[in-house]
Amino acid sequence: MYSLILRGRRLIEFQKWGHLRFASPNVLSTLSSSFSSASPADGRKRNNFTVAYLVDSLGFTTKLAESILRKVTSEAKGDPNSVLNLLKSHGFRDSHISTIISNYPRLLLLDAEKSLAPNLKFLHSRGAPTSELTEILSKVPKILGMKGDKAVGRYYDFVKDIIEADKSSNYEMSCLSALPEGSRQENIIRNVLVLRRLGVPQKLLFSLLISCSHIVSGKERFEESLKKVVEMGFDPRTSKFVEALRIVYQMSDKTVEDKVNLYNRLGFAVEDVWEMFKKYPFLLAISEKNILNSFETFMRLAFTRDEFVRMVKHCPQCIGLSSELVTKKTEFLVNTMIWTVEDVVSNPAVFGYSLEKRIVPRCNVIKALMFRGNGIPSVGYVLVCKDEVFLNRYVRKHDDKELVAELMAIFTGDRAS
Template identity: 65%
Template sequence: MFSLIIRGRRNSPELHKWHNLRASLKAFLSSFSSASVADVSRRKGNSFTVSYLVESLGFTTKLAESIFRRVTTTEEANKGNNPDSVLSLLRSHGFTDSHISTIIRTYPRLLLQDAESSLAPKLRFLTSRGASTSELTEILSKAPKILGIKKDKAFSRYYDFVREIISADSESSEFGKLSEGSAQENKLRNVLVLRDMGVPQRLLLPLLISNHHVCCGKEKFEETLKKVVEMGFEPATFRFVEALRMLYQLSDKTIQEKLCFYEKLGFSVGEVWEMFKKNPSFLPLSEKNVLNSIEAYLGLGFTRDEFATLVKCHPQCLNYSAELVKKKAEFLVKGMNWPVKALVSNPTVLGYNLEKRTIPRCNVIKALMSRGLLGGEGELPSLGSVLVCTDRAFLKRYVMKHDDGDDKKLVAELMDIFTGDRVS
């Protein structure tokens, strides 16, 4: 445990008056249908529409709508820039449709840039420096947001640094001698430190181009990095970067307050940090959100001890919305008749997609039970054997075992149920 953690009191009282906790506020969720998104497009008179993304880039309607919402509120969206000119410019520099699709998924605002006055000069500059087509397409496909940097000098340095990170056989870097200075220099230096520690390219590039402050500054970054290393996180993993982000945003005073809060709930300091190692994103949660989460689980029939066991094993449970937890738990407990204890033993099931994973598999199980094909008198199998396995393992265990002789028709029916072509 890192040295700056201040230990809380040992006599941690249990949280009382659970039934008096305030009802959780439902998160305000907004979504647009295809029609409403199209209406926004027409009002803005913007040629960058959902149908354009679907037809020109082959995106699904759902993905196209998501991308459209991310850019229609930007200033560029009102300038009437032509996305076709951007696509044509990229293709003229050797970018394939696959490259372009990847770029737009990551940085959809690129389609709203002025191709001639903003994007073309940057590509010409890189080409004049000797950048080959393969280098351009690889680097800009992996870090397209650098194309949004307006200052030429900053754009050049970021491009060079991304190239340095991507270069597999590079043994040294001119950026290694960067001293403390501008925010840009600090970010480049700190990302280089992480690279030298073994943080992989796929995790470095998002840090380099994000607006998050985790890689800015010097002392705060070094202190936070020291904490993460001392806690035993492996640099090659996503959790290392996630822990760095979470701790960077919390002061030592806030960390102490968090520890004291969880002690009042019955968790020891050691247990809190073990939970943090499993899911760093739970620590910054507000006390209100945690209490609302607790109320939701207790309202579903979990005891305090079962809730504590659930969270210590799978702290991600605290991140799930109360509404989704209720929907999933009620389906599994009331709809399928698995006991609450089964969820405590298999907490990861609460994170599975209900429509795409849980319901299709459970429909197969119900179909088999109705035919008396599961154990004695249609006995319900264990929750883990049904949900905590790959699709391939599930199909082998409950569907393909019937692929013999007259059972081929049954297999076809079960596959239809599993794929959603038929309800059980």
């Protein structure tokens, strides 16, 4: 196991650190006011502000922010103000609450009195000081949503042990020595500490710890799976490393072999499969039925086998998409926009873009420009770029201010295309 740690550390030495993004610490008052009651006349404006705040300040995706808002306002599920007030009353500062909502936004949908308050009361009854409580629950807020004192207490203690072990190597040794040898608890702590030494970030360790797959509670199987993932070259600091570990741990060698053989029959070389797995670990977890359905869908849409292989090798996520989505996007891009199949094959990432929020708005702008005599640009130039790049490239560059306003209205949907 020690050799695995050394290998993982050497891998990290040759890779660059990614940039971390932190949520705004001043969240309580702003978020609370954004969810407060408003008159019907300004309801739409308030909702737009809330989504913008969740996206811009807390880093949520637009889809997630809108989903939370719909559930809270339309389904009347949960009371965000009650949740925020409860956390505040238990000593959580604005910075804690910002982190909690960023990591576990569904907390806003839980019942403050029936679900959250009892768990907080139980943890306080065990003697947990406020400073410890806020630190641990800010890092793993899902503990607050667990049911049963036993589960809440067990996972709280696991997280506490990991945090303390990060602060002191002496605590790590005393923690292990205090646990019954060969027990499930000892396996969990030992495995988590091994991952920690490899460089797996705390956040990812905690996600493994509270997952339902119980990966870190194993022993021989865990060690075998970890060895395979490290030898494949996955970076322990990334979520792909954790996802690959999940997949390898949960699948038998026979199941993996059968899945690789299936991809091989569809036209992929064995080495291609493992390269795709490194890009998209979930590739091996897709069912045989869904893999074949995906292949048949692309064949039905006039893609060749070679084109299918090219697309999936470049963008493995293509194979996990529904037949309906692939069909709609292909028909729109090829039939409506008159791009060729080869154009789409060269840019398979477009299958992962939202039709309503990305593809159609941008293509409506392009169609308006084509109506004025412009030619059609490449798929990649139109779709494979950020909104700001697209707007600068096709909307804002025009000297005619009326045209710019018209194109912007088409892009935002304020005017029928």
